[in-house]
Amino acid sequence: MNIQMLCCGYIRVSETVPFGNAINLKNTARQLTEPERSRVTLPVFSYLIEHPRGPILVDGGWCRAVSPAGVYDPKAAASLLTPALAALYQPWVPEGMTVSEQLSARGLRPEDLSCAVLTHLDPDHVSGLRDLKGLEKIILPEDEYFWSCRTVYKARQPRSLWQDLPIERVYYRGSPLGPNRWAIDLFGDESVVLVNLPGHTDGQAGVLVRSGGRFVLLCADAAFSPRNWRQGLTPGYGFSRAMQLRSLHWIAEQERDPGCAAILCSHDAAITPQTIAW
Template structure:
C-alpha cells in the first residue's frame, strides 16, 4: 500500500565513547571492552534514533541516551562505565527533539527497539507513555540468557514481544509487518545479537533501511567489516551481505547505521 507521505527524522541523541574495535572488530574478542588498551585512541560515535511520521501512527526506532547521563553518568551506565562513556548535549534527548516537532511521548504509537543494548534502550523511561514498546522475542530471551551484556532499563516499562514470521525479506527470510501493509517491516538481521532487526520503511516505490548495529558505517557492508560485538559471526556476515545487496537496488534511498560518524541529522521524505 502506498501512502501520501512518510517522513523519517534522523536524530543524534548524544554520543558514546568506545574502543575502536567496537565499530571495527579484531581478533582479540575482548578488545571491545577497552580494558588494558590505549584510551587516547577511543572514538566518540553518534547514538542515533529515528522518528517516523507515518499516516498510521508515529513510530520511534530506539531511544538513545537518557537525560540522566548528564548528571549521573556512571550510576546510569553501571558496570558499562568501566569501558564506555556517554554524553548528551542539551536539546539532543529524543524527547527534547520530539518536543520541537510538536510531539509528546504519549503521541507515539510504537517504540521499536532494534535490540536491547544499553545505548538503544537507555531512554526507555522517558518514552514509557507510548502505546506499544516492542522488541523481538529472540532478543528478549537473550536479555535473560546473557544478563552481563544487557543493562535493564525496562524494569518499569511494559515490553511487548513479537515473533518473526516466514517471509521473502532479509538474510534469513523472516520479518514482522508492523502495519500489515509492508510499509514498515522489521526484518531479522542476526549477528550482532540474535534478535536484532533492521527497519525497512517503504513508500512511493522507494525504501530506506535503518540497520541499527548490523554495521557501524557504510564500510561495514561495502567491505564486510564486522562489529566488535558479535553473537553469531556466520549470521553477521550473511546479514552484512544482504545489506550490501539491498544498497545496490535502484529503489534504495538510504541505508543508515546507528553509529555512523558520516551521517548528520536530517529528514527523509518518501
C-alpha cells in the same frame, strides 16, 4: 514518507567496536581499557518515522540520567549502567538532545506516538525510552527478549533499564526478507517491516520503511558504517561474527537494489542528522 534522524547522544569507544573484524577476548579487553587518545566518538541515532498511521519512534538513544549535566559523567554512567558498560561506552547526551527533549521541542508528547520500535535491548538504544512517560507501546522482537536471559546479554543489557517499560513482544515470521528470512510486518502492508539482522545480538531487528516502491533500511548495529558491508569488515562488538557476515551480505544486496533510497546505521559518524524524504 519521511524519516527524521535524531542524534540522541554520543559514545566514545575503541575503534574495534565498529571495525574490530573479530569478536574475541583481545578486542573485548581493548574496548574496556582503550586509552582516551585512541578512542573514536560515534553518534547515537534514533529515528522518527512520519507514517500515515502516526509518528513511529525507532530506538531511544541515551536517557538524561546517564549524563545529568550533558557531559560524560563516569559516576552517573556507572551507576545507571555498570562500571564495565560505562568504561565501554563513555556515554553522554548534551542538553536538549535526549529523545524526550527533542520530541518535546517538536511539540510531540510521548502519547502522540503511534508506538516505538526497539531494534535490540542494548542500553544506548533502550535507555532514552525511560524518559518518555506516557508512551503506550514499545514493539520488541520476541527473539531479542528471549535471549536476554543469556549471560553475555545479562552483562550487556541491564534488565533494570527496560523491565518496567511497556514492551509488547512480537514474533518474527517466515518472510522473503533478511538473512534468516524472518521478519515482522508491523501493519500488514509492508510499510514498516522489522527484519531480523542477527550478529550484533541474536534477535536484533533492522527496520525497512517502504513507500512508493522505494525503501529506507535502518540497519541498527548490524553495521556501524557502509565500510562494514562494502569491505566485509565486521564490527568487533557483537555476539557472532558468522551471523554478522550474513547480515552484512544481505545489507549489501539491499544497497544494490534500485529501490534503495538510503541505508542508515545507528552509529555512523560520517552522517549528520537530517530528514530523509522520498
